[in-house]
Amino acid sequence: MSNFEYLQNVSIGQYFPLGSWLHKRDPRVKLVGFSLMILALTLSTQIKGLLIGAGFILLLMVLSKTPWHYVLNGLLTPLPFLLILAMIQVFITPHPSESMPLVKIFGFGIHSVGIMAGIRLLVRFCILVILLTISSATLSTLEMIHGIELLLKPLRIFGFRTDNLAMVLQITLRFIPFLALNAEKIAKAQASRGAEWGVKRGNLLKRVSQFFPLIIPLFNNSLRQAETLADAMLARGYAGNTKRTSMIEYRITVEDWKFLLMMILFSLVILLIK
Amino acid sequence: MDNVSYAYPDSENPAPQVLKDLNLSINEGEFVALIGQNGSGKSTLGKLLNALIIPDQGRVFIGDLDTHNSVNLPSIRRTVGMIFQRPQDEIVATTVSEDIAFGPSNLGLAAGEITYRVIEAMNVTGLTGFDDRPSYLLSAGETQRVALAGVLAMRPKCIIFDETTAMLDPSGREMVMEQARALNDQGITILFITHLMEEAAQADRIIVLDRGQIVMDASPAEVFSPASRIRSFGLDLPPISLAAERIRRFFPSIPDKILQISDLLQNLPGYSGNKWEQIPKKSNGKTLPFCVEIEDLSHIYLRGTPLAHQSLDDCSLRVAEGTLHGLIGATGSGKSTLLQHLNGLISPQSGKAKVLGFFLNSPDIDIKVLRRSVGLAFQQTEDQIFEQYVGDEIAFAARNFAIPGKISEIVQSAMEVVGLDFITFKDRLTSTLSGGERRKVALASVLAGQPQILLLDEPLAGLDPISRKEITSHLVNLKKNGKTLILSTHQFEGVIEMMDEISIMAKGKDLVHGKPGNIFSDTSNLEAAGIKAPLVASIINQLRHLKWPISKEIITLDELESSLSSIINGEER
Numbered sequence: 063m064s065n066f067e068y069l070q071n072v073s074i075g076q077y078f079p080l081g082s083w084l085h086k087r088d089p090r091v092k093l094v095g096f097s098l099m100i101l102a103l104t105l106s107t108q109i110k111g112l113l114i115g116a117g118f119i120l121l122l123m124v125l126s127k128t129p130w131h132y133v134l135n136g137l138l139t140p141l142p143f144l145l146i147l148a149m150i151q152v153f154i155t156p157h158p159s160e161s162m163p164l165v166k167i168f169g170f171g172i173h174s175v176g177i178m179a180g181i182r183l184l185v186r187f188c189i190l191v192i193l194l195t196i197s198s199a200t201l202s203t204l205e206m207i208h209g210i211e212l213l214l215k216p217l218r219i220f221g222f223r224t225d226n227l228a229m230v231l232q233i234t235l236r237f238i239p240f241l242a243l244n245a246e247k248i249a250k251a252q253a254s255r256g257a258e259w260g261v262k263r264g265n266l267l268k269r270v271s272q273f274f275p276l277i278i279p280l281f282n283n284s285l286r287q288a289e290t291l292a293d294a295m296l297a298r299g300y301a302g303n304t305k306r307t308s309m310i311e312y313r314i315t316v317e318d319w320k321f322l323l324m325m326i327l328f329s330l331v332i333l334l335i336k
Numbered sequence: 337m338d339n340v341s342y343a344y345p346d347s348e349n350p351a352p353q354v355l356k357d358l359n360l361s362i363n364e365g366e367f368v369a370l371i372g373q374n375g376s377g378k379s380t381l382g383k384l385l386n387a388l389i390i391p392d393q394g395r396v397f398i399g400d401l402d403t404h405n406s407v408n409l410p411s412i413r414r415t416v417g418m419i420f421q422r423p424q425d426e427i428v429a430t431t432v433s434e435d436i437a438f439g440p441s442n443l444g445l446a447a448g449e450i451t452y453r454v455i456e457a458m459n460v461t462g463l464t465g466f467d468d469r470p471s472y473l474l475s476a477g478e479t480q481r482v483a484l485a486g487v488l489a490m491r492p493k494c495i496i497f498d499e500t501t502a503m504l505d506p507s508g509r510e511m512v513m514e515q516a517r518a519l520n521d522q523g524i525t526i527l528f529i530t531h532l533m534e535e536a537a538q539a540d541r542i543i544v545l546d547r548g549q550i551v552m553d554a555s556p557a558e559v560f561s562p563a564s565r566i567r568s569f570g571l572d573l574p575p576i577s578l579a580a581e582r583i584r585r586f587f588p589s590i591p592d593k594i595l596q597i598s599d600l601l602q603n604l605p606g607y608s609g610n611k612w613e614q615i616p617k618k619s620n621g622k623t624l625p626f627c628v629e630i631e632d633l634s635h636i637y638l639r640g641t642p643l644a645h646q647s648l649d650d651c652s653l654r655v656a657e658g659t660l661h662g663l664i665g666a667t668g669s670g671k672s673t674l675l676q677h678l679n680g681l682i683s684p685q686s687g688k689a690k691v692l693g694f695f696l697n698s699p700d701i702d703i704k705v706l707r708r709s710v711g712l713a714f715q716q717t718e719d720q721i722f723e724q725y726v727g728d729e730i731a732f733a734a735r736n737f738a739i740p741g742k743i744s745e746i747v748q749s750a751m752e753v754v755g756l757d758f759i760t761f762k763d764r765l766t767s768t769l770s771g772g773e774r775r776k777v778a779l780a781s782v783l784a785g786q787p788q789i790l791l792l793d794e795p796l797a798g799l800d801p802i803s804r805k806e807i808t809s810h811l812v813n814l815k816k817n818g819k820t821l822i823l824s825t826h827q828f829e830g831v832i833e834m835m836d837e838i839s840i841m842a843k844g845k846d847l848v849h850g851k852p853g854n855i856f857s858d859t860s861n862l863e864a865a866g867i868k869a870p871l872v873a874s875i876i877n878q879l880r881h882l883k884w885p886i887s888k889e890i891i892t893l894d895e896l897e898s899s900l901s902s903i904i905n906g907e908e909r
Contacts, residue, residue, distance in 0.1 A: 077430060079468035202468070204434040236430050239472040247719040250681050254712040255785055256704060256736025279722035286718075286767075287425045294426030297386050297418045298486060299442035301410055309437040309450040 076195075076239065077202045082127040084200045088318040089209030095325030096197040102329035103189055108336065109178070112185045115332040119193055128199045136195045137188060144187045152180040203235045208308055225306055233291070241284065248279045354380045356548045358394075362527065364493065367520045369536035369556075370529045372545035373570040373800045375770035378529045379421070381545065382496045385527070386418045398494075414443065417487035418496040421798075422503075422718070423479040424472075432474070432482055433458070433467040439490040450489075457485035461515065475668045477508040484515065494525035501530060502798040503716070505666040505826035506868045513538060531800050533560075533574035537595040544569055557593045572801035575829050575871050576600060582893055583875070586900045597874060604875075607884040611903050624656035627789060627820055628678060633687035634844075635673050647673040649844035650687070655789075655822055660815050660834055662852070663824040665841030666866040671824035672715060674841070675791045678822065679710040692788065708737045711787030715794040717774040726769070726777050727762035733785030750784040754810050772803030779810070790814065792823040796831065804830065829870055832856070833892040840865045853889030872896055 079085070084092075103115050123133060155176040163171025201209075207228040214224040249257075252275060354377045362368055372378050383389045384396050387403040398415055401408040417439075420426050429435040433454050440450040458464050461481040466474075474482060480500060487495055497516060501509040513535060520526045528539060536542050542559040544552035546569040552559050560566055563573050563581065572578070580594035590603045635648040648670045655661040663671045676682045678691055680703040689696035694706045711733070714720040723729040727747060733739075734746045748758040754776040761777070769777060775795065782790065795811070796804050812834050815821055825831060832838070832852050839849040842865035848855060855861065856873035869877070872893055879886050885903060890896050 077470065079431070079470075202434070203430040232429060236428065236471075239430075239470070240424075243472060244719075247714075248722050250676070251714060251720045251722055252732070254679050254681060254707055255733035255781065256707060257732075258704070282722075282724075282767075283718070290420060290422065290425035291428070293383070293388050294418075294420060295428060295438075296388055297413060297426075298428075298439040299410060299413045299490060300438070301442070305444050306441045307444050307446065307450065308441055309433070309447055309454060311447045 076198060078128060078199045079202070080127045080199075082125060082200065083317075084122065084126040084321075086317075087200075087321045088312050088314050089201060089205035090212055090312065091314065091318045091322040091325075092197070092201050093206065093209040093213060095322050096193065096201070098325055098329040099193060099332075100190065102332040103186060103193070106186075106332050109182055109185065111332045111335045112182065112189065114335060115328070116185070116189050118328045118332070119189055119196070122196050123192070126196050126200045128196055133192055133195050137191050140187075140191060144184055147187070148180040148184040151183045152176040155179040203232055204310070206235075207232050208310065208312065212312065229300075237284070237288075240287070241280070244283050244287075245276060245280055248276055248283070252276070354548050355384070358548075358550060360543070360550060360553075362494075362525060364525055365520070365523050367516070367526045367540045368528065369539035369542045370527060370545060371531070371533070371536045371542060371571060374531075374772040374803060376545045377548040378545055379498050382418060382498045382527065382529055385494075385496060386416050387412045388418075414490060415492055416494045416496065417490055417492035419480075419483050419487055419498060419500045421499045422716075423476075423483040423500070426483055426486075427471045427479065430471055431467070432463060432469045432471055435471050435482055436485045436489050439486055443490065453489040453491070454485075457489040460488060461485040462511075476503050477505070477511075477667050480504060480508065480512065484512070488519075492524070494527065495519065496527045496529065498529045499531065499798065501532065501535065503667075503794075505866070507666060507866050509535070510868075531798065533572060533801065534576060537574045537577075544571065546570070556595050560595065561593055570800060570802045579871055579875060579893060582897060583900065586897075586904055597871065601874065601878045604878055604882055606882045607879075609885075609903065611885050624658060626654050627657045627692050628653060628655040628661075628822070629688075629690045630654070630674075630677070631688040633674070633677060633684055633689055635670075635677070635682060635685050637673075639685070647844055648677075651841070651844060651846050653839060653846060653849075655820060655837070657820055658815070658818055659836040660811070660821040660823060662828065662832065662835040662838040663822065663841055664826065664828055664838055664865070664867060665824075665847075666826060669841040669865065670844040671841055672793050673844075675712060675793050675822065675824055678789070678791055679712045680706045681712070704737075708785055709787055710789045710791060711782035711785050712791040713778050713782045713793060713795060715797065717771075717778045720778045720781070721766045721774060724765060724767075725762070726756075726764045726766055729766055729777060730781045730784050733781060737785050739784070739786055746784055746786075747780075750780040753783055753814070754780045755806060756780060771798050772800065772806070775799060775803065775807060776810075779807070783814075787819075789820045789822065792821060794825055794827075795823060796825060796827055808834070826867065832870055833894075840867070842866065851889070852891045853887075856891060857888035 099115075099118075103112065106112055106115065123130065152172060153170055153176065155173070157173040157175045161173050161175065163173055164177075165172045210231065211224050211228040214222070214227070218224060257275065358381070370378050370381065380389070384391060384403070385398070387396070387398075387409055390396075390403055396403040398408075398412045401412050403409075403412060427435055428438045436454045436457050437450050440453050445453070458466065461484050463478070463481050463485055466478070466482075471479075471482065483500075495516070497512070501512050504512065509532075516526050516528060517538075528535065530536055537556045537560070539556060542552070542554065542556050543550055544559060544566070551569055552565075560573050560577055563577075566573065573581070574595060576597050577594055580590055580600050584590045587603070587605060589605050590600060594600050630651065630653040632650045632652060633648050634646070634650055636644050636646050638644045651670060651674060653674065663674065665671055673682065677684060677689060677696065680696065680701070684697050691706065692709050694701055721729055723732060730747045730750055731743050734743050739746055747762065751758050751761065756773070756776050761773075766774070766777065779795070792811070795807060799807065808831060811821060811823070815834070823831070823835070835852050837849060838852050838855050840847045840855060840861055847865050848861045856869055857877065859869050859877065862869050870891070872891055876886055876888060876890055876896065880888065886896070886899055890899060
């Protein structure tokens with residue numbers, strides 16, 4: 063396998079045109095549905111709720127036809143950070159004063175409440191990452207942007223430019239895979255001239271410090287590309303202050319209601335289970 | 337608008353002036369080519385017409401709309417569409433249809449009309465079925481078509497192609513040219529900015545730009561004669577005209593001002609003499625040891641995802657030490673992937689690979705040592721150059737590989753090899769370099785690592801004729817100094833004569849390999865790989881068809897000339 067296929071490891075923000083039942087739902091219900099689920103998973107205080115949530119998410123993954131190893135790959139990249147976060151959580155969780163620490167490390171006591179909090183955090187974030195991967199795999203950016211625009215439409219009476227917000231979102235998302243591709247190219251250019259890239263040695267710190275020389279060229283490249291993109295957008299008649307129309311008009315169907323109902327149900331179960 | 341005209345009286349930019357006191361008008365329905373050296377102001381001129389930049393002095397009128405007046409901008413941009421140098425930078429959306437719909441959406445059209453236009457634009461550009469394809473996973477040619485479709489969907493009256501073809505292979509370029517022609521036939525005005533003289537020759541009118549000023553503005557036939565005038569602006573004749581010039585002394589039937597290959601081939605006379613075919617004697621010395629041996633290499637990108645695609649498919653390659661090996665194939669044939677294997681950027685998924693005694697499959701290979709011996713210059717210099725200053729960029733490899741000697745001396749000698757002046761360029765910002773200079777810096781930055789094998793991915797793309805010649809001669813010198821060069825290209829006109837061996841690549845396979853003469857005389861392989869025969873090979877094939885006793889192993893104009901003179905004058909060689 064190539065050491066440079068960063069794209070392979072960035073799964074959030076990538077759309078897969080697989081045409082599943084989930085793909086065909088109206089963007090508004092998908093947005094509302096996924097948001098409810100995210101909210102429920104974030105607010106749930108019970109590990110039981112989170113584990114049931116994990117089950118629901120596996121069901122969604124099957125419905126969306128997203129390949130499981132792709133989803134897992136996307137999870138591996140942020141996993142070290144999540145583990146560190148969970149570790150911190152273990153130490154900083156306040157514990158009842160009468161509870162006895164299970165172990166003492168460097169004078170810090172580890173309590174069972176802390177461990178539970180750490181596990182909850184880890185599970186919560188892992189499911190959230192998977193959910194985000196699935197939602198972006200089934201919700202194309204066009205759909206998402208139109209969805210947000212349509213959902214926020216009522217705000218227009220207050221003079222809020224929902225279409226501009228939609229454009230900002232569109233561009234941001236479009237840049238994600240290009241950033242990964244850019245990083246890949248710069249890393250390759252540096253590696254082929256002797257930088258320690260893809261050379262399998264060095265500790266974690268050394269490997270993290272490899273990323274620094276990447277950052278400035280990446281910014282430079284991205285800024286230059288953004289400039290060209292701005293030109294290209296202007297050249298294609300984007301003005302920012304004129305009314306834009308869209309290619310697709312959406313209508314909510316019975317199937318869409320079914321999906322929304324399912325997501326509401328899931329969210330309630332996750333939140334309310336004791 | 338009946339009469340579209342653009343004019344720049346006294347257009348002027350602050351120092352350095354990119355365009356100076358330019359006056360120009362283009363009529364509706366014209367097909368105009370704009371040529372000039374790297375950095376002569378061609379792109380700037382294009383942007384002025386699209387009102388992306390407003391002249392500091394003077395006025396630009398699109399029809400009777402002044403670009404100074406911001407009220408006019410929407411209508412101007414509806415009238416003049418523009419396709420840029422790097423199409424991947426102009427993609428707005430994440431899927432193809434979404435991106436094409438961007439322009440029409442800005443025009444405020446109804447949903448049905450947008451859909452209709454998107455489908456129409458996709459049909460015209462051959463993108464049918466690409467609707468939901470992610471825009472970042474397209475090949476260079478496909479991205480180019482998306483960019484064109486995006487402009488077409490706005491139904492402009494004029495389209496500016498800004499070096500749109502620079503990164504495309506010959507069939508891709510031909511497709512763009514054909515589409516530009518077809519659009520022009522429908523009455524759309526075309527402004528074609530290009531480095532390739534053969535493309536410019538197909539226009540109705542050529543404008544030559546030199547250091548920000550229009551120095552010529554005439555029909556192709558007038559612009560390209562006399563040859564000395566166009567050369568004085570750092571440009572050259574189209575290859576076909578060059579070839580016609582040189583063989584006219586043997587065939588007086590060839591008319592003046594040849595601009596199309598068909599005009600030349602039709603005017604070649606039949607042979608009526610009685611000489612036998614002569615096989616040119618070639619020094620066939622000792623066989624050199626191989627430094628690259630690759631067998632049945634396969635590679636799949638994004639393996640295990642729904643986006644997986646096979647880039648190399650049981651590909652084999654052998655390169656002898658001290659030779660120049662050409663990898664020739666259409667875009668997407670796997671050339672770049674193969675090159676990236678050779679210096680360990682990609683590890684083999686299957687197959688055997690040995691480079692300079694390194695087994696690439698071996699888990700304990702010291703990749704850094706391999707990369708020091710095998711330098712890679714990338715296809716697009718934008719992707720390769722990452723430092724802010726030229727000096728740092730070139731020093732990077734020398735520092736990392738700890739090349740013995742003073743860094744500044746290593747940098748200086750690397751710069752000298754490619755003809756860059758050390759004092760002038762070492763402190764230049766890399767972002768201010770012209771296309772030709774960037775290419776030289778990229779080459780020098782690889783040379784500073786003092787590799788034994790040089791991998792060059794499309795080293796001539798996007799260069800004007802003078803820069804092409806310069807880079808080519810530097811490559812020849814490197815070979816003379818004992819380096820092994822592996823060069824991938826689809827713009828092989830002018831470089832094949834220096835290649836010792838050629839591999840034709842198609843769909844990830846090495847279709848055929850051998851000496852250039854043998855390869856190019858067999859057109860069936862070339863067709864299968866989607867590439868065109870080089871000019872000299874076409875002429876020789878036609879001459880042989882007309883019974884001329886010329887060896888098919890000839891690949892250069894020099895060889896053709898001496899062969900013809902020996903046949904006609906009876907000279908012994």
